[in-house]
Amino acid sequence: MKTKIILFYLLAFSICILSCTKYESNTTTTNPSTPEVIVPPAIKFFNVMDLGETRVALNSKQVTTVSKFFASGYIPAVNGSNNIKLSFPNNTSLLDVNPTMANNNKYSGFFYRVGNEWKLNIVKDDLPKEITNGFAALRILDFRTEAYFNYINVRLISPGFDIIDQKNRNFLDHTTFDNLTKFQNAGAGTYTINMYNDTITSSTRKDVKLDSKGIYSIILTTPSNITPYTNAIYHIYPDVAKHN
Numbered sequence: 125m126k127t128k129i130i131l132f133y134l135l136a137f138s139i140c141i142l143s144c145t146k147y148e149s150n151t152t153t154t155n156p157s158t159p160e161v162i163v164p165p166a167i168k169f170f171n172v173m174d175l176g177e178t179r180v181a182l183n184s185k186q187v188t189t190v191s192k193f194f195a196s197g198y199i200p201a202v203n204g205s206n207n208i209k210l211s212f213p214n215n216t217s218l219l220d221v222n223p224t225m226a227n228n229n230k231y232s233g234f235f236y237r238v239g240n241e242w243k244l245n246i247v248k249d250d251l252p253k254e255i256t257n258g259f260a261a262l263r264i265l266d267f268r269t270e271a272y273f274n275y276i277n278v279r280l281i282s283p284g285f286d287i288i289d290q291k292n293r294n295f296l297d298h299t300t301f302d303n304l305t306k307f308q309n310a311g312a313g314t315y316t317i318n319m320y321n322d323t324i325t326s327s328t329r330k331d332v333k334l335d336s337k338g339i340y341s342i343i344l345t346t347p348s349n350i351t352p353y354t355n356a357i358y359h360i361y362p363d364v365a366k367h368n
Contacts, residue, residue, distance in 0.1 A: 165225035166198040167206075167246070170365065171235045172267040172345050178218065178235065181209040189213075190235070192345070195365050203227045210235055210242060218242040232341065232367075236267055237348070247298065247305050251339055251367060260334040261307035263341055264362075266293045270346040271356035276326065278344070278362070279318045282334075285311030293344070312336040319344070319360045327360045339367040 169180050171190040180188050180196070183206055188196035203226060210219040218235075219242040225231060230249040235242060245267075252261045264278055272295035280288040288310055298304035315332045318325050334340060343363040350356040 161228075163228050165201045165203060165227060165229050165231065167201050167225065167231040167233050168198045168249070168367070169196040169233045169235070170343065171195075172343060172363075173235070173237050173269070174345075174348050175237070177213055179211050179213060181207075181211075183207050193363055198230060201225050201231075208233070208244060210244070219244060234265070234267060234343075236269055238269060245296065245299065249367065250306060252307055255309070255337045255339070258312055258336055259309050260312045260336065260338045260340060262288075262310050262334065262339075263305060263307050264290055264293065264344065265298055265304070265341055266295050266344045268295050268344050268346045268356065268360060270348065270350050270353060271295075271360060273353075274357045275321065276344070276357065276360065277320050278342075279320065280310065280315045280332075280342075281318070282311060282313040282315045285313060307339060310334060312338070317342070317362045319362070321357075326357045329362050332362075332364055334364075335366075337368075341365045341367065 167182075169188060169190045171178050171192055174192045177189050177191045179186055180190060182199060182201060187199050190196055205222050205224055207222050208219070209217065211217050221244050223233075223244070223246050225246075230251060232247045232249055234245045234247065236245065237243070247265065255261055266276075268274075268276075275292045275294050278290045278293055288308070312334050315334060317329045317332055319327045341364075343365060345361050345363055346356045347359055350359055
């Protein structure tokens with residue numbers, strides 16, 4: 125009789141343990157992950173040539189006009205292939221290309237001409253998310269279509285801030301060196317920009333203002349019809365374009 129009672133209690137205890145274990149496994153919860161926010165790509169257009177106004181069509185829709193010193197804002201594109209056309213106002217076609225862009229990215233598209241051929245260079249814009257108050261962010265891009273054979277140094281000077289000095293810049297060198305497309309910190313203030321080499325200061329632009337928390341591309345350009353070509357180095361102009 126005692127043996128039966130002991131077996132009964134052992135069986136009841138086992139059933140209780142199994143029931144409790146099963147209950148705990150069924151009530152296990154996990155924290156739901158935050159869904160990724162998908163933002164379509166966007167592109168900002170520039171024309172670095174001094175050849176007048178040009179029209180830009182994006183995916184079969186005219187979206188903006190651009191000319192030297194007058195860029196567009198950021199315009200929504202689509203994930204994947206995008207058709208981009210460039211033309212003069214009289215509908216003369218200049219360019220028809222299909223670059224790829226990706227969600228959650230911003231880009232700058234630069235139209236330029238070498239000889240009689242128009243081209244588009246697209247640069248990814250990794251815009252800084254946070255900039256300390258009293259500072260700006262900048263990068264230097266070289267689009268000197270007439271002085272492409274000359275290396276140049278670029279120096280930014282503003283009293284009270286570190287000198288920014290980039291050596292041996294050359295036409296489209298950012299396509300070879302990815303670090304040149306990244307933005308670097310600079311004190312917010314008024315700058316003088318000198319273009320120089322080992323023997324001369326070829327050109328200067330004064331009173332360039334960088335706002336606190338502003339994000340800038342400094343775009344080296346040259347006039348399209350310099351004669352002779354060797355004089356182009358004396359006519360480098362640093363266009364300053366703001367991204368925000």
